[in-house]
Amino acid sequence: MKNRVYNFAAGPSMLADEVLSELHEEFFNYHDSGMAVMEMSHRSKGYLEIFEDAKARLKRIMEVPDDYEIFFMHGGATAQFAAVPMNLLKKKADYIITGNFSRKAAQEASKFGEVNIVYDGKENDYSRIPSSEELNLSEDADYVHLCSNNTIYGTEWKKYPDTGATPLIADMSSDILSRRIDMSDFGLIYAGAQKNIGIAGIAVVIIRKDLIIEADPKTPQIMDYALTLKNDSMLNTPSTYAIYVLGKVLKWIEEIGGIKEIERRNIEKAGLLYDYLDSQSFYQPHAEKDSRSLMNVTFRTANEELDAKFVSEAAKLGLCNLKGHRLVKGIRASIYNAMPIEGVKKLVEFMDEFARENG
Numbered sequence: 004m005k006n007r008v009y010n011f012a013a014g015p016s017m018l019a020d021e022v023l024s025e026l027h028e029e030f031f032n033y034h035d036s037g038m039a040v041m042e043m044s045h046r047s048k049g050y051l052e053i054f055e056d057a058k059a060r061l062k063r064i065m066e067v068p069d070d071y072e073i074f075f076m077h078g079g080a081t082a083q084f085a086a087v088p089m090n091l092l093k094k095k096a097d098y099i100i101t102g103n104f105s106r107k108a109a110q111e112a113s114k115f116g117e118v119n120i121v122y123d124g125k126e127n128d129y130s131r132i133p134s135s136e137e138l139n140l141s142e143d144a145d146y147v148h149l150c151s152n153n154t155i156y157g158t159e160w161k162k163y164p165d166t167g168a169t170p171l172i173a174d175m176s177s178d179i180l181s182r183r184i185d186m187s188d189f190g191l192i193y194a195g196a197q198k199n200i201g202i203a204g205i206a207v208v209i210i211r212k213d214l215i216i217e218a219d220p221k222t223p224q225i226m227d228y229a230l231t232l233k234n235d236s237m238l239n240t241p242s243t244y245a246i247y248v249l250g251k252v253l254k255w256i257e258e259i260g261g262i263k264e265i266e267r268r269n270i271e272k273a274g275l276l277y278d279y280l281d282s283q284s285f286y287q288p289h290a291e292k293d294s295r296s297l298m299n300v301t302f303r304t305a306n307e308e309l310d311a312k313f314v315s316e317a318a319k320l321g322l323c324n325l326k327g328h329r330l331v332k333g334i335r336a337s338i339y340n341a342m343p344i345e346g347v348k349k350l351v352e353f354m355d356e357f358a359r360e361n362g
């Protein structure tokens with residue numbers, strides 16, 4: 004594909020060329036139906052095949068056990084900040100705050116019940132993930148909530164806390180399908196699709212069946228897990244095109260070798276950036292070494308003017324959207340599954356050149 008840039012945006016973000024070209028090929032006339040996918044009824048046979056295929060691929064790739072359900076829901080991850088407590092918070096829930104999104108999740112949950120903040124990393128500017136010993140988990144929480152990858156700060160859990168019989172719930176919006184996880188460690192995971200697995204418009208929710216219980220009576224139908232199950236994620240018109248794109252992304256992952264290969268690539272890509280960062284002193288990484296994210300690499304130069312110069316000169320070379328989030332400032336390279344290693348190599352080359360010219 005011509006004139007494509009390396010898009011380091013945090014989300015929505017890059018899609019693989021293979022995915023885009025299949026979408027393009029099928030755009031006007033999907034499989035001889037004479038219509039585009041976005042024109043198809045969600046109840047039609049043709050569309051239901053797309054829907055079931057996406058679900059089956061996700062189950063296969065993530066090795067989702069049979070006692071879990073997969074939902075496609077509206078409103079992105081943010082709707083799940085509310086849906087989780089509306090469905091599951093009966094008395095009290097533990098929230099681990101490792102960044103902006105986990106704080107938002109806790110704030111939303113506090114509208115629906117008692118929220119116990121068991122850790123908050125604001126003192127160290129969210130530059131690290133806590134150890135299990137640092138968490139003051141409750142004895143009697145309905146669940147423990149964490150964010151597996153902190154998109155803005157560039158930190159990621161390497162080993163999840165053992166919460167015993169209390170279900171662990173994770174917002175995996177920015178690292179779902181980036182590496183292998185054991186679904187049975189979790190009661191529920193959710194993710195907006197637009198970072199690692201598709202486009203904006205859906206959240207994927209994977210929930211252990213015994214957690215599908217009666218929601219708070221004021222829960223809107225569209226956020227109710229029991230009703231979502233009963234209607235197989237089609238209580239109303241689902242985000243048909245976003246689910247179709249998700250299926251294409253999953254097909255691409257299977258074709259290149261599944262999650263094992265994705266994980267290998269992600270370790271290699273992030274390794275190039277972190278090895279470079281550790282070899283020099285012009286750039287300072289934000290995240291502490293043992294908490295570094297494979298998906299969002301955050302760092303800064305000596306001052307904000309130089310950061311801005313870096314971002315604008317990189318963009319001229321087709322290395323786009325490297326500006327850090329306003330809460331951390333500096334520079335952020337989001338290198339999700341679809342970012343090719345060539346993009347990362349080109350970025351490291353540019354970083355080195357920029358450091359030599361401006362150091």
Ligand SMILES: *Cc1c(COP(=O)(O)O)cnc(C)c1O
Pocket residue numbers: 014078079080081082104150152153154174175176177195196198
């Ligand atoms: C982007 C992001 C969100 C917000 O996602 P929406 O789908 O826009 O609601 C939540 N959590 C994490 C970890 C994110 O990266």
